[in-house]
Amino acid sequence: MKHPHNRSKVGIRQIADSLSLSICTVSRILNDRMGGAKYRAETVERVRRAAAQMGYRPDLVARSLVSGKTHALGLCVGDIANPMFAEFAAHFERTAMQAGYATFTCNIGEDPETERRYVDMLLARRVDALILSPASPDLSALVARAQRRGCRLVVFDRCPAEAGVPRVLVNNRDAMRELTTRALALGHQRVGVIGGNPHDAALRARLEGVKAALRSAGLAVRHALLAAEGAGSTTAESGAEAMRRLWSAPERPTLVLALANVLSIGALSSARALGIRIGEEFSFAGFDDFPGAELMTPPITVVSQPVRRLAEACVRLACGATPGPPEHVELEAALRWRESVRRPPPRTHAGLQ
Amino acid sequence: MKHPHNRSKVGIRQIADSLSLSICTVSRILNDRMGGAKYRAETVERVRRAAAQMGYRPDLVARSLVSGKTHALGLCVGDIANPMFAEFAAHFERTAMQAGYATFTCNIGEDPETERRYVDMLLARRVDALILSPASPDLSALVARAQRRGCRLVVFDRCPAEAGVPRVLVNNRDAMRELTTRALALGHQRVGVIGGNPHDAALRARLEGVKAALRSAGLAVRHALLAAEGAGSTTAESGAEAMRRLWSAPERPTLVLALANVLSIGALSSARALGIRIGEEFSFAGFDDFPGAELMTPPITVVSQPVRRLAEACVRLACGATPGPPEHVELEAALRWRESVRRPPPRTHAGLQ
DNA sequence: GTGAAAGCGCTAACAA
DNA sequence: TTGTTAGCGCTTTCAC
Numbered sequence: 001m002k003h004p005h006n007r008s009k010v011g012i013r014q015i016a017d018s019l020s021l022s023i024c025t026v027s028r029i030l031n032d033r034m035g036g037a038k039y040r041a042e043t044v045e046r047v048r049r050a051a052a053q054m055g056y057r058p059d060l061v062a063r064s065l066v067s068g069k070t071h072a073l074g075l076c077v078g079d080i081a082n083p084m085f086a087e088f089a090a091h092f093e094r095t096a097m098q099a100g101y102a103t104f105t106c107n108i109g110e111d112p113e114t115e116r117r118y119v120d121m122l123l124a125r126r127v128d129a130l131i132l133s134p135a136s137p138d139l140s141a142l143v144a145r146a147q148r149r150g151c152r153l154v155v156f157d158r159c160p161a162e163a164g165v166p167r168v169l170v171n172n173r174d175a176m177r178e179l180t181t182r183a184l185a186l187g188h189q190r191v192g193v194i195g196g197n198p199h200d201a202a203l204r205a206r207l208e209g210v211k212a213a214l215r216s217a218g219l220a221v222r223h224a225l226l227a228a229e230g231a232g233s234t235t236a237e238s239g240a241e242a243m244r245r246l247w248s249a250p251e252r253p254t255l256v257l258a259l260a261n262v263l264s265i266g267a268l269s270s271a272r273a274l275g276i277r278i279g280e281e282f283s284f285a286g287f288d289d290f291p292g293a294e295l296m297t298p299p300i301t302v303v304s305q306p307v308r309r310l311a312e313a314c315v316r317l318a319c320g321a322t323p324g325p326p327e328h329v330e331l332e333a334a335l336r337w338r339e340s341v342r343r344p345p346p347r348t349h350a351g352l353q
Numbered sequence: 354m355k356h357p358h359n360r361s362k363v364g365i366r367q368i369a370d371s372l373s374l375s376i377c378t379v380s381r382i383l384n385d386r387m388g389g390a391k392y393r394a395e396t397v398e399r400v401r402r403a404a405a406q407m408g409y410r411p412d413l414v415a416r417s418l419v420s421g422k423t424h425a426l427g428l429c430v431g432d433i434a435n436p437m438f439a440e441f442a443a444h445f446e447r448t449a450m451q452a453g454y455a456t457f458t459c460n461i462g463e464d465p466e467t468e469r470r471y472v473d474m475l476l477a478r479r480v481d482a483l484i485l486s487p488a489s490p491d492l493s494a495l496v497a498r499a500q501r502r503g504c505r506l507v508v509f510d511r512c513p514a515e516a517g518v519p520r521v522l523v524n525n526r527d528a529m530r531e532l533t534t535r536a537l538a539l540g541h542q543r544v545g546v547i548g549g550n551p552h553d554a555a556l557r558a559r560l561e562g563v564k565a566a567l568r569s570a571g572l573a574v575r576h577a578l579l580a581a582e583g584a585g586s587t588t589a590e591s592g593a594e595a596m597r598r599l600w601s602a603p604e605r606p607t608l609v610l611a612l613a614n615v616l617s618i619g620a621l622s623s624a625r626a627l628g629i630r631i632g633e634e635f636s637f638a639g640f641d642d643f644p645g646a647e648l649m650t651p652p653i654t655v656v657s658q659p660v661r662r663l664a665e666a667c668v669r670l671a672c673g674a675t676p677g678p679p680e681h682v683e684l685e686a687a688l689r690w691r692e693s694v695r696r697p698p699p700r701t702h703a704g705l706q
Numbered sequence: 707g708t709g710a711a712a713g714c715g716c717t718a719a720c721a722a
Numbered sequence: 723t724t725g726t727t728a729g730c731g732c733t734t735t736c737a738c
Contacts, residue, residue: 011716013715021724022725022726024716024717024724024725024727025724025725027717028717028718037723038723039723040724055501058477059479059716060479061418061478061479061715062418062714062716062730063715063716064414064730065414065714065731066729067716068730070414072457072478079443080433080439081436086433086439089458090432090434090460093433093459097471102459103457103459105442106446106450106455107443122455124410125414126413126414149410265644268648290644290645291644292646293645294622295621295625295645295649296648297649362731364731364732374708374709375709376709376731376732377709377710378709380732380734381734386733391707392707393707412730412732414730414732415714415731415733417732418714418715418730418731419714419731419732419734420732421714
């Protein structure tokens with residue numbers, strides 16, 4: 001009598017009606033989770049068949065309303081167009097999907113106000129967890145709001161240490177220190193650092209690593225370290241500008257370190273524009289790999305984060321069981337030594353300026 | 354047993370209670386859309402103040418259930434780790450957010466079955482629209498399902514022409530033809546093409562462009578065109594492999610064209626591994642720009658898509674008003690002529706093999 | 707001007 | 723074994 005391809009939607013109700021059963025029976029059977037009830041195999045079969053035939057799909061919105069869980073995650077990254085974040089997001093999304101979660105991917109930029117708006121939106125949508133690389137240095141307000149809505153929180157990449165919030169990151173300081181130490185061993189005395197947003201905890205840790213290496217090498221930080229502060233924002237333009245400044249300074253660096261990949265890209269494009277030969281006139285290395293780094297002439301030395309494992313850790317902390325206190329994950333970044341760091345050039349044009 | 358006052362959640366109900374008003378009054382006032390009702394300015398004020406003070410945020414899940422609209426979009430791209438898609442996704446998400454929509458970003462890969470699962474999930478979540486660069490060559494099943502759920506559909510990038518579905522893409526064929534023509538004018542006679550997934554309509558159109566250019570230049574396609582078919586998938590590995598094959602063939606190409614950026618990256622890394630000098634031993638150009646293309650030695654010539662405008666068009670078609678028949682958008686890709694395409698080398702080692 | 711009440715599609719506690 | 727019923731938090735007729 002009833003035909004499935006009516007224009008009316010097929011819900012649990014339609015199935016129940018067409019079978020003269022109650023919606024509750026249908027719900028329990030289709031969810032395989034009958035609350036202490038055994039249905040006749042025949043009934044089960046009838047329901048299953050009808051559902052399949054009518055092309056029934058549960059309405060996740062309705063389900064969320066009652067269950068209180070959306071099985072959705074809010075991922076907030078600085079900028080998805082950054083290759084590092086893009087790769088992270090890709091792994092994150094796939095892992096989340098495998099665990100049965102959908103992902104809202106959001107681009108925060110570096111503006112705390114934008115971040116606030118996104119977080120509000122995601123909270124209003126009742127995501128089960130919020131995973132973000134925070135733009136604002138102070139998490140407390142964020143934490144409070146998430147907590148109040150019963151939403152889990154995980155921070156990654158740049159993580160102001162905040163009690164109670166699981167962190168996922170790499171050993172920024174140590175990795176950068178290792179890179180610098182190894183470069184310094186080649187004989188560099190003046191190193192230019194290209195930093196970005198000075199409020200970024202990750203960038204700060206990396207800078208600390210550089211300083212530590214300088215000290216270990218017996219160099220005075222205030223003499224050996226040039227232009228530690230960048231133009232203030234972590235963008236390619238800022239990196240380009242910093243590189244230009246470094247090169248027009250009275251004392252040029254023989255080693256330039258960029259603290260993030262977008263800064264590297266900007267710096268390298270400046271270098272090209274200025275006609276400076278990398279590896280010969282100055283050595284260069286950066287934090288975070290990027291596509292094509294290996295294809296440059298010479299290939300660029302970088303510190304590379306285990307992006308995939310970071311992403312997986314985030315998903316796990318966001319969706320997995322939470323036994324004890326908040327768990328922190330710190331993974332090791334790997335040094336990818338390529339050819340852009342060499343001995344400093346002889347100081348033939350020392351007084352050249 | 355559910356306790357009504359279980360959680361100290363602030364909902365429309367709590368506000369109403371605390372003010373001894375009805376939830377309906379509160380709802381109407383907070384939504385600024387009172388169905389033909391004028392409330393006392395004082396009441397309005399009281400409600401607004403209470404809402405603000407109690408930190409009320411509407412529950413979007415509940416609202417969606419009744420309104421039937423989620424104000425969420427499902428964006429399915431091949432792979433967000435591809436710089437082109439990453440940039441697209443970034444613009445898309447931002448534009449959507451400005452229009453009041455949240456975005457589920459999904460990585461389909463090139464597997465139709467994965468695509469089906471994602472689409473199902475998004476449909477079950479009742480996204481208002483689905484925007485995808487389809488992996489499956491046949492859209493009809495997809496269209497049918499989306500339609501049945503009252504979900505809008507927009508396809509982009511690789512678009513099998515399907516009646517009734519708005520498309521957003523670039524003039525792949527013409528752009529590739531222009532690039533090839535210009536390169537051919539330099540004197541190339543043997544061009545190697547690195548293709549990817551042969552079912553990808555965009556890649557096919559690009560290949561058509563190459564062929565058209567060859568014909569226009571008076572070259573016989575079957576002699577001048579080498580290895581038109583790639584390894585079958587649009588990946589860097591596949592591009593690398595294709596480059597190796599091209600170079601080990603008896604007749605080497607003097608011009609190599611990659612039909613997608615990941616293929617370019619693969620090809621270039623092969624070239625480097627083989628020690629082939631780009632621009633000197635052979636000319637190279639690719640479709641889709643990528644970060645660092647400009648920084649290579651020499652900088653790589655590419656066809657670049659107006660990614661931002663493509664993304665904006667997708668959002669508009671997905672969320673905007675739909676007056677007449679499905680609208681198609683075709684934008685112009687730009688040729689970024691850099692230095693990797695030059696005159697072919699003199700055939701000194703013509704018989705060298 | 708304001709409120710009561712009927713759902714949106716689904717789950718689950720409580721009968722029968 | 724199966725059904726009844728009460729919500730989830732919000733919007734929206736229609737009545738007062």
